[in-house]
Amino acid sequence: MKNDKVLKKLIIYEIFVRSFCDSNNDGIGDIKGIISKLDYLKDLGVNAIWLTPIYVSPNEDSGYDVSDYYQINKEFGNMDDVKKIIEEAHIRNIKIIFEIVANHTSSKHKWFESAKKSKTSKYREYYIWRDNVNGGFPNNWISSRTGKSVWTYVKETNSYYLHLYTPHQPDLNWRNENLRKEILKIMKFWLNFGVDAFRLDVINKISKKDGLPDVAKNVENGYAELYFENQPEVHDYIHNIRKEIEKEYPNCLLIGQTSGVNTEQAYKYTLDEKRQLDLFLQFEHTDMDKGPLGTLKKFNLEKFKSIIFKWQKAYDGKLINTVFLGSHDLPRMASHYGNKDYFEKSVKMLATVQLFLRGAQIIYMGDEIGMTNANYNLIDDYSDIRTKDYYYKRISENEEKDEVFKDIQKISRDNARTPMQWNDSKYAGFSNIKPWIKENVNYDSVNVKKQISDDNSILNYYKKLINLRKTEEILIEGKTNEIDLGNELIAYNRRSNNKKITVIGNYSNKIKYVDLSCYGKKIIGNYKKCYLDKLMPYEVQVFKEVINE
Ligand code: GLC
Ligand code: CA
Numbered sequence: 001m002k003n004d005k006v007l008k009k010l011i012i013y014e015i016f017v018r019s020f021c022d023s024n025n026d027g028i029g030d031i032k033g034i035i036s037k038l039d040y041l042k043d044l045g046v047n048a049i050w051l052t053p054i055y056v057s058p059n060e061d062s063g064y065d066v067s068d069y070y071q072i073n074k075e076f077g078n079m080d081d082v083k084k085i086i087e088e089a090h091i092r093n094i095k096i097i098f099e100i101v102a103n104h105t106s107s108k109h110k111w112f113e114s115a116k117k118s119k120t121s122k123y124r125e126y127y128i129w130r131d132n133v134n135g136g137f138p139n140n141w142i143s144s145r146t147g148k149s150v151w152t153y154v155k156e157t158n159s160y161y162l163h164l165y166t167p168h169q170p171d172l173n174w175r176n177e178n179l180r181k182e183i184l185k186i187m188k189f190w191l192n193f194g195v196d197a198f199r200l201d202v203i204n205k206i207s208k209k210d211g212l213p214d215v216a217k218n219v220e221n222g223y224a225e226l227y228f229e230n231q232p233e234v235h236d237y238i239h240n241i242r243k244e245i246e247k248e249y250p251n252c253l254l255i256g257q258t259s260g261v262n263t264e265q266a267y268k269y270t271l272d273e274k275r276q277l278d279l280f281l282q283f284e285h286t287d288m289d290k291g292p293l294g295t296l297k298k299f300n301l302e303k304f305k306s307i308i309f310k311w312q313k314a315y316d317g318k319l320i321n322t323v324f325l326g327s328h329d330l331p332r333m334a335s336h337y338g339n340k341d342y343f344e345k346s347v348k349m350l351a352t353v354q355l356f357l358r359g360a361q362i363i364y365m366g367d368e369i370g371m372t373n374a375n376y377n378l379i380d381d382y383s384d385i386r387t388k389d390y391y392y393k394r395i396s397e398n399e400e401k402d403e404v405f406k407d408i409q410k411i412s413r414d415n416a417r418t419p420m421q422w423n424d425s426k427y428a429g430f431s432n433i434k435p436w437i438k439e440n441v442n443y444d445s446v447n448v449k450k451q452i453s454d455d456n457s458i459l460n461y462y463k464k465l466i467n468l469r470k471t472e473e474i475l476i477e478g479k480t481n482e483i484d485l486g487n488e489l490i491a492y493n494r495r496s497n498n499k500k501i502t503v504i505g506n507y508s509n510k511i512k513y514v515d516l517s518c519y520g521k522k523i524i525g526n527y528k529k530c531y532l533d534k535l536m537p538y539e540v541q542v543f544k545e546v547i548n549e
Helices: 004-008 032-034 039-046 079-093 110-117 177-193 232-248 263-270 303-317 333-339 340-355 385-396 401-411 448-452 460-472
Strands: 011-015 048-051 070-071 094-100 151-154 159-160 197-200 253-257 279-281 360-364 479-482 489-495 499-506 521-523 540-546
Touching: 032 039, 032 177, 039 079, 039 460, 070 079, 079 094, 079 177, 094 159, 094 177, 094 253, 177 232, 232 253, 232 263, 263 279, 263 303, 303 479, 333 340, 340 360, 340 460, 340 499, 340 540, 385 401, 448 460, 460 521
Parallel strands: 011 048, 011 360, 048 094, 094 197, 197 253, 253 279
Antiparallel strands: 151 159, 479 489, 489 499, 499 540, 521 540
16 A cells, blocks of 8 residues: 655656657657656656656647547657556656646547537537527636636537637536546556556646636636635545545555645645545645736745745645646746856755655756756747747737747746757757757756766756655655744754754855854755855755754
8 A cells, every 4th residue: 555655755757758858850759768768867866757748639738638548649659668668667666657637638639529519429518518698608717827718619519618728628527427437447547557656637626616607806817716626526526536546556646736725625635534636736836926927026035935834834744745846837946946146056955955845856857957948039939838828918918029028938838848958969969850849058058968977066966865865764754844044044954853954055145144053964065165154155054963862
């Protein structure tokens, strides 16, 4: 059976498959490419890899629009490649995490194609249909993804279907029992293949409030999250899936993407008697500086700390966090939180603060070498549907191009989707031909090859951090306690009965005077020369103390 320790020991590496490694030089990352890098990942020290969706898809939303859950997108490889990657990963003690995108399908899925043609289709009830109300949309919900109605009209049946995301992604109707069975069948199919775990995409949104009522006029932007996030039935749906899966696959891990949850809801998903998920992904700390229309506000460390430690301490440390600072949906960690004048120091500091927190760790590909935002200068260089929709919406509202562009450069999801930077040869060693998306111009200075041979590199520092996480039991089990050392400092310890590991980081470009003499022996840090009374800009120091009774 699974136990919590397995979860707390996880170091998951997220791979945005299209951009990781192209084995056959068609400009698109693929499974064989990942296989060729498994030794690199083993050496980095991760014990699980999460692959973004690799199923057949028209690729309107980077594979988060699946048109066949049982087949692999040819661009990524075939079933033999899937077998092989599972086998090779397992040889290296690396678990494989697949995505289940079950809030919606692609509009090109055969279920939807049939459902939209006729009200009597066998698949009609797999989706959510409504007639017009007074000649208009069935309700006033606005998609927070597109900024437009969640409804799209279909002429054939004179009705509307619901989509929380783009019209290419019709929402599934989880009230339908047959649909629920289909999803279970898909999951079992891949478990049978040897997949170890699933990331359940936007799983807390699968159930919509009965009657789909209008949101009140004062609800911000008409977003209807309160009517489709964490609805009561969602817990039953996932619990039942889990129960069924556990009968045959007791070790399968379910990791739910649950944006917008609070600690009580997270408890309910993961620790309730009717347990549903093993792990949840919450985004309070990565979303806290999102401004209106998805712009980025100035980062506030105090707020960030209060969110991080609230989650670390929730339910006396019993809630198991997933800890991450980057993903395929977020800006690059180095660009979002780092300081370019103290680039290497600030990235190492962030990595230390992250990796010694309690919970399952997630490292987004490329963050281990400090990859940065794309910084494209032309809208045509961008590929992400969210970025394009956002750009054209603001342009249509007569906003200045330059202004819109400034925001896009900060928040576009493409920031984290540029090709992985393996070396300094053309196209960053990702492919021999022009990649599907432009590489970041800094690949000649920021790349794996260069960092492997440099003892002081960000990459080698990550390896040391991961190694410490594996050797210091307390970093797995110890409780997290925040230490308040004041502004621009972030500090905490992990503690058991007779051991303590303390992390103290300076999140500023100034020297900070702090007494560091009382925390024990230093075990790692990002500056060679250290002082016991001060921290240099973006310096982090970690101490270990053994208390002998
Ligand atoms: C999740 C994914 C994101 C996708 C969305 C819709 O948020 O991480 O990339 O666009 O779900 O499936
Ligand atoms: Ca390829």
